[in-house]
Amino acid sequence: MTRIKLIIQYDGACFSGWQVQPGKRTVQGELEKALEFLLKEKVRTYASGRTDSGVSSFGQVAHFDTEQELNLKKLQDGLNALTPDDIAVTSLEIAPEGFDARFSVKKKTYQYRFYISKYKLPLFDKTAFRVNDYVDLEKMKEACGYFIGEHDFESFVSQKSGKTNFVRTVYDAKIVELEDGLFAFEITGNGFLYNMVRIVFGTILKAGYGQIKPEDIKGLIEAKSRAKAGKTMPPYPLFMKKVDYDS
Amino acid sequence: MTRIKLIIQYDGACFSGWQVQPGKRTVQGELEKALEFLLKEKVRTYASGRTDSGVSSFGQVAHFDTEQELNLKKLQDGLNALTPDDIAVTSLEIAPEGFDARFSVKKKTYQYRFYISKYKLPLFDKTAFRVNDYVDLEKMKEACGYFIGEHDFESFVSQKSGKTNFVRTVYDAKIVELEDGLFAFEITGNGFLYNMVRIVFGTILKAGYGQIKPEDIKGLIEAKSRAKAGKTMPPYPLFMKKVDYDS
Numbered sequence: 001m002t003r004i005k006l007i008i009q010y011d012g013a014c015f016s017g018w019q020v021q022p023g024k025r026t027v028q029g030e031l032e033k034a035l036e037f038l039l040k041e042k043v044r045t046y047a048s049g050r051t052d053s054g055v056s057s058f059g060q061v062a063h064f065d066t067e068q069e070l071n072l073k074k075l076q077d078g079l080n081a082l083t084p085d086d087i088a089v090t091s092l093e094i095a096p097e098g099f100d101a102r103f104s105v106k107k108k109t110y111q112y113r114f115y116i117s118k119y120k121l122p123l124f125d126k127t128a129f130r131v132n133d134y135v136d137l138e139k140m141k142e143a144c145g146y147f148i149g150e151h152d153f154e155s156f157v158s159q160k161s162g163k164t165n166f167v168r169t170v171y172d173a174k175i176v177e178l179e180d181g182l183f184a185f186e187i188t189g190n191g192f193l194y195n196m197v198r199i200v201f202g203t204i205l206k207a208g209y210g211q212i213k214p215e216d217i218k219g220l221i222e223a224k225s226r227a228k229a230g231k232t233m234p235p236y237p238l239f240m241k242k243v244d245y246d247s
Numbered sequence: 248m249t250r251i252k253l254i255i256q257y258d259g260a261c262f263s264g265w266q267v268q269p270g271k272r273t274v275q276g277e278l279e280k281a282l283e284f285l286l287k288e289k290v291r292t293y294a295s296g297r298t299d300s301g302v303s304s305f306g307q308v309a310h311f312d313t314e315q316e317l318n319l320k321k322l323q324d325g326l327n328a329l330t331p332d333d334i335a336v337t338s339l340e341i342a343p344e345g346f347d348a349r350f351s352v353k354k355k356t357y358q359y360r361f362y363i364s365k366y367k368l369p370l371f372d373k374t375a376f377r378v379n380d381y382v383d384l385e386k387m388k389e390a391c392g393y394f395i396g397e398h399d400f401e402s403f404v405s406q407k408s409g410k411t412n413f414v415r416t417v418y419d420a421k422i423v424e425l426e427d428g429l430f431a432f433e434i435t436g437n438g439f440l441y442n443m444v445r446i447v448f449g450t451i452l453k454a455g456y457g458q459i460k461p462e463d464i465k466g467l468i469e470a471k472s473r474a475k476a477g478k479t480m481p482p483y484p485l486f487m488k489k490v491d492y493d494s
Contacts, residue, residue: 011370080366121256123258
């Protein structure tokens with residue numbers, strides 16, 4: 001048996017997220033359709049984690065197993081020819097010994113893109129959230145710091161989630177300027193709860209707008225109450241940036 | 248009389264360029280329509296220069312004159328409300344004494360965006376040109392240097408242009424990495440000929456692909472022959488980045 005590791009970039013705008021769902025256009029669905037066509041067998045792919053409807057990815061990682069002898073270069077070319085234009089397989093290789101796209105994850109990094117402007121800006125607005133120009137960027141940067149570390153993130157998870165363990169470690173959380181006026185909130189952790197990044201950024205924005213003080217975030221975390229945190233931000237400015245593994 | 252200076256961002260994808268043309272959707276046309284509605288008079292705008300069909304801008308500059316007393320904040324809000332979503336007026340102020348959006352230009356900076364990948368990448372492909380991964384980026388960087396200085400750029404102008412003086416000064420030409428894998432060729436000069444940036448980048452790409460040596464560019468410039476230079480690259484990855492004036 002050979003395990004193949006894939007890295008996949010996708011524009012989430014027209015997908016109902018990563019995971020296969022009957023009757024829905026999903027990244028996994030399109031990828032598996034192309035794999036089945038090329039390998040002439042049903043193939044199940046396993047990703048580092050799902051991404052929601054509308055969320056994009058620079059570096060989603062997935063694996064699948066096959067008994068076939070593969071020409072890796074040809075398979076990657078074939079996948080890129082057969083999948084629609086909003087999916088690209090940027091890497092395809094034999095997975096390292098013991099690799100599992102989901103269970104071997106060490107760190108994930110997400111990016112939430114935003115721009116600061118009183119007006120909607122056409123060159124940024126499709127992929128970044130508009131933040132009004134009276135926001136205090138320094139306060140947003142300060143707010144980021146409170147999320148770093150091992151915390152119980154129950155306050156930052158959507159009601160829908162059925163999980164009971166909300167403890168996650170955030171290794172880094174910061175705001176970077178991508179180009180003039182275009183920013184990204186970047187967060188790296190050992191894992192993220194359902195909608196967590198979008199709620200965390202909603203909370204950072206509250207600090208930016210002066211609705212809470214950055215230091216209030218400590219209390220919001222301790223409260224373990226979704227009601228206290230910021231709103232769930234829209235999905236389109238969220239990007240899975242990369243997934244790190246040991247090897 | 249009051250002269251107003253505007254800075255305009257636009258996504259060029261759905262425009263037939265900047266300049267008003269009968270029956271075509273243009274940036275100037277949409278802007279003047281909104282100005283006429285708000286000021287109840289015909290208004291003529293003058294830009295730093297035209298941009299072609301499909302070319303975008305972060306910082307196009309234009310001016311117009313009026314005898315009216317204006318509330319600048321209200322006018323900017325009104326323009327942003329009335330112009331379509333692919334135009335934004337990011338700045339509106341009283342122009343400095345003697346200012347002319349076209350004739351006072353000191354420097355213009357254009358950006359030609361590209362990404363390096365064997366495969367089409369969905370998150371870059373709409374606004375950046377795909378350059379194959381066997382390109383030699385160092386050679387491209389080297390090629391940039393040959394364009395800096397005062398030169399006769401006749402080799403880098405489209406046949407269409409009726410100009411006879413092809414001498415321009417390029418202050419800077421370089422390749423910058425905007426984010427992982429996404430690059431821009433940035434060129435700053437006192438002015439650019441018709442299609443010049445797109446032909447210059449086409450020539451730099453020839454150097455990157457090894458079809459010419461970077462040092463051959465010296466000869467291409469001296470030849471004053473369009474036939475020797477690279478092809479005219481497509482317009483959608485070209486961005487007018489900014490226009491500098493003395494004041």
